[in-house]
Amino acid sequence: xxxxxxxxxxxxxxxxxxxxxxxxxxxxxxxxxxxxxxxxxxxxxxxxxxxxxxxxxxxxxxxxxxxxxxxxxxxxxxxxxxxxxxxxxxxxxxxxxxxxxxxxxxxxxxxxxxxxxxxxxxxxxxxxxxxxxxxxxxxxxxxxxxxxxxxxxxxxxxxxxxxxxxxxxxxxxxxxxxxxxxxxxxxxxxxxxxxxxxxxxxxxxxxxxxxxxxxxxxxxxxxxxxxxxxxxxxxxxxxxxxxxxxxxxxxxxxxxxxxxxxxxxxxxxxxxxxxxxxxxxxxxxxxxxxxxxxxxxxxxxxxxxxxxxxxxxxxxxxxxxxxxxxxxxxxxxxxxxxxxxxxxxxxxxxxxxxxxxxxxxxxxxxxxxxx
Amino acid sequence: xxxxxxxxxxxxxxxxxxxxxxxxxxxxxxxxxxxxxxxxxxxxxxxxxxxxxxxxxxxxxxxxxxxxxxxxxxxxxxxxxxxxxxxxxxxxxxxxxxxxxxxxxxxxxxxxxxxxxxxxxxxxxxxxxxxxxxxxxxxxxxxxxxxxxxxxxxxxxxxxxxxxxxxxxxxxxxxxxxxxxxxxxxxxxxxxxxxxxxxxxxxxxxxxxxxxxxxxxxxxxxxxxxxxxxxxxxxxxxxxxxxxxxxxxxxxxxxxxxxxxxxxxxxxxxxxxxxxxxxxxxxxxxxxxxxxxxxxxxxxxxxxxxxxxxxxxxxxxxxxxxxxxxxxxxxxxxxxxxxxxxxxxxxxxxxxxxxxxxxxxxxxxxxxxxxxxxxxxxxxxxxxxxxxxxxxxxxxxxxxxxxxxxxxxxxxxxxxxxxxxxxxxxxxxxxxxxxxxxxxxxxxxxxxxxxxxxxxxxxxxxxxxxxxxxxxxxxxxxxxxxxxxxxxxxxxxxxxxxxxxxxxxxxxxxxxxxxxxxxxxxx
Ligand SMILES: Cc1ncc(COP(=O)(O)O)c(C=O)c1O
Numbered sequence: 105x106x107x108x109x110x111x112x113x114x115x116x117x118x119x120x121x122x123x124x125x126x127x128x129x130x131x132x133x134x135x136x137x138x139x140x141x142x143x144x145x146x147x148x149x150x151x152x153x154x155x156x157x158x159x160x161x162x163x164x165x166x167x168x169x170x171x172x173x174x175x176x177x178x179x180x181x182x183x184x185x186x187x188x189x190x191x192x193x194x195x196x197x198x199x200x201x202x203x204x205x206x207x208x209x210x211x212x213x214x215x216x217x218x219x220x221x222x223x224x225x226x227x228x229x230x231x232x233x234x235x236x237x238x239x240x241x242x243x244x245x246x247x248x249x250x251x252x253x254x255x256x257x258x259x260x261x262x263x264x265x266x267x268x269x270x271x272x273x274x275x276x277x278x279x280x281x282x283x284x285x286x287x288x289x290x291x292x293x294x295x296x297x298x299x300x301x302x303x304x305x306x307x308x309x310x311x312x313x314x315x316x317x318x319x320x321x322x323x324x325x326x327x328x329x330x331x332x333x334x335x336x337x338x339x340x341x342x343x344x345x346x347x348x349x350x351x352x353x354x355x356x357x358x359x360x361x362x363x364x365x366x367x368x369x370x371x372x373x374x375x376x377x378x379x380x381x382x383x384x385x386x387x388x389x390x391x392x393x394x395x396x397x398x399x400x401x402x403x404x405x406x407x408x409x410x411x412x413x414x415x416x417x418x419x420x421x422x423x424x425x426x427x428x429x430x431x432x433x434x435x436x437x438x439x440x441x442x443x444x445x446x447x448x449x450x451x452x453x454x455x456x457x458x459x460x461x462x463x464x465x466x467x468x469x470x471x472x473x474x475x
Numbered sequence: 476x477x478x479x480x481x482x483x484x485x486x487x488x489x490x491x492x493x494x495x496x497x498x499x500x501x502x503x504x505x506x507x508x509x510x511x512x513x514x515x516x517x518x519x520x521x522x523x524x525x526x527x528x529x530x531x532x533x534x535x536x537x538x539x540x541x542x543x544x545x546x547x548x549x550x551x552x553x554x555x556x557x558x559x560x561x562x563x564x565x566x567x568x569x570x571x572x573x574x575x576x577x578x579x580x581x582x583x584x585x586x587x588x589x590x591x592x593x594x595x596x597x598x599x600x601x602x603x604x605x606x607x608x609x610x611x612x613x614x615x616x617x618x619x620x621x622x623x624x625x626x627x628x629x630x631x632x633x634x635x636x637x638x639x640x641x642x643x644x645x646x647x648x649x650x651x652x653x654x655x656x657x658x659x660x661x662x663x664x665x666x667x668x669x670x671x672x673x674x675x676x677x678x679x680x681x682x683x684x685x686x687x688x689x690x691x692x693x694x695x696x697x698x699x700x701x702x703x704x705x706x707x708x709x710x711x712x713x714x715x716x717x718x719x720x721x722x723x724x725x726x727x728x729x730x731x732x733x734x735x736x737x738x739x740x741x742x743x744x745x746x747x748x749x750x751x752x753x754x755x756x757x758x759x760x761x762x763x764x765x766x767x768x769x770x771x772x773x774x775x776x777x778x779x780x781x782x783x784x785x786x787x788x789x790x791x792x793x794x795x796x797x798x799x800x801x802x803x804x805x806x807x808x809x810x811x812x813x814x815x816x817x818x819x820x821x822x823x824x825x826x827x828x829x830x831x832x833x834x835x836x837x838x839x840x841x842x843x844x845x846x847x848x849x850x851x852x853x854x855x856x857x858x859x860x861x862x863x864x865x866x867x868x869x870x871x872x873x874x875x876x877x878x879x880x881x882x883x884x885x886x887x888x889x890x891x892x893x894x895x896x897x898x899x900x901x902x903x904x905x906x907x908x909x910x911x912x913x914x915x916x917x918x919x920x921x922x923x924x925x926x927x928x929x930x931x932x933x934x935x936x937x938x939x940x941x942x943x944x945x946x947x948x949x950x951x952x953x954x955x956x957x958x959x960x961x962x963x964x965x966x967x968x969x970x971x972x973x974x975x976x977x978x979x980x981x982x983x984x985x986x987x988x989x990x991x992x993x994x995x996x997x998x
Binding site: 256257260268269270271272318431432434435438439457458460463465466467468469470471472 | 917
């Protein structure tokens, strides 16, 4: 008997319908409801679960009560097992986190959730990369790479994985933007971590996903190249991401996946550095900066690496920026430019134009950068 | 749109075992008679003459079968493919799968060619040397360049040879250490980036501009005193001709670099534009594409490599020369800065003979006609394909294409969930096929068609009708496409994990036995 975990965030997406740009926090939910928002989450969730119908007899769905999943599972006629209860009357992020923890403990074969970036973050906090997860797109903000392009495709993907038709998995970015800032008109995306998702060979819209072994090999080739051309006495600031992680691994030094680390002469000289630390470390010596674009969107600055502030970038200098990305990642942009959004218009202008991107061993691409 | 008729096709399905499974100990194809006693005693023990370390202790593990069963086995396998000369082969874009005139096989299998040995004395192979020499003259005419070598055994090998010559050129100038970069474009053939890397070059790849054309501004950003050369395909694999090609070669020459042209596929421009006028220093033609020698597994390849007078001193040896005084053709080793040999002997003779015969049968006007018809065919296919629901041709949209087009099913996939690999499997049910594209897929859900000059309007209509039918199926009953093929030798493989797990691969029968017992049952 296989175990499917299901977590539904019933208030996901409410804010978007009424122009609120997200639904994080109790007040926003209230406000959205007052504005007449009705949740589409149950319907979207059911559309996904129907795609698992043929597995109904072999599966049990582990979920939370009522609107957090029970309701939807019942509607589709699956065997259901409730693994906890809501802490209060309304479901909260806390319930999502507790439910995810419980599913991890009970060893679900796959965890399917319905929501947006906020929900993905909550799940990431509880399960990390330990179990395989699929996101049903139902939120306002969906910058994370964990969502299938439609609810049906989320269901199909989960089914393929459970049936063993797809065994490959990849790490997908969990991104979120600061909603308060977003409402003020400022986009500040952060990279929170990675969830493990089944490799989606056909289902993700308009995107060719490289196979995990080839993507991995490409990252290693880039890492070997970067390490080969590293100069002695130069400070290297290494930004967040899985491509840059490969460089740190190649050097054999500790690293943070989401932070900015620093190395010099093959040795770690700082980990998870904030802007102030970076400026201090930079001093006046020679320095280079290694960054990788966010998959699918193409930001090299201003999303997920705000520590690399305009001051830091100016100090390092454009000619000392090393951009790394696999050709698979670049091709997911389908000809769109790389983007910079540092919050400093003059700097963004200066960074625009053409930049070299290291895409393999002794292989570089000339790519457009725009702001 | 043409009113093509779709065929009610069904592929053979023999469930033919692997040849080793057909083997019976002791079964023989030929019973070799024992030598007579006199012969035996005169020869002695011939095995003794082979050093002990080189002698097999056990006979090789080969299948033991009667001749008739071997023939049967391979005929059955051949029926399970979409073999050459059998289908409307317009789907193998970039490969120029034109008709290879059958009469040319008569020439290459005639004893006059087939019985030659490459080490024969020049005086005894004057005929074949003459063919090589004259083909060189034709190639000079077609490219505007000054001397050709036929040593490269294929297109990628020719690219490698060009990179070797680029290196030799800069070594002679004392700049080899500094000039370590070559520049290419994303839609040039991937070998243009890959082969020079084997020589130690760094490959700088230009992404297309906003309109899908090779980006001249990106080129300006890329060139420097580290630029060794440009390696570029034109028209690109998308069928787009670079309208600023002269600016490209001028910019690279401006920083002291060389310009190398990949004309593996020259089918759209034969006799219309040349390497010389576009500003190139070197070029190559694939005889196994443009010049009607069979491609790929269908026959041996040949990359005919040409250079300017200035660079001819670097060509591989031997070249074929002609001595006026003695009226003799000869192998010319007198190349002062030759890069040496990049392959044994002086060329892949069967490919050379076929190309020579093909050119002779057409003449200059005929060659130009080939290009015109190939482009016409392609644009007929292109206009009609674009009418099919869910199909598009991204990059340089609305612009003319030459001999091929890279299409996209992106819209179809978004609308129906049917992907290009689904369509690819489904089209096998109509007795044809298509190829997708090189990695990475910059064009989403891609496929590449190149009709060449060989196919008639009816045949193109048939191909279009198959694509149209599949598109309708995708919109109306997508499962037909997603579960395809239905009329083919094998069904859809659901589990792709084998392709990505080297530990599961079995490349030989022995390896298979080590890893598996029975069909895919791991040991
Ligand atoms: C434009 C181009 N260049 C180079 C090659 C490589 O030629 P070959 O397959 O003979 O190595 C090809 C073949 O596909 C090609 O289309």
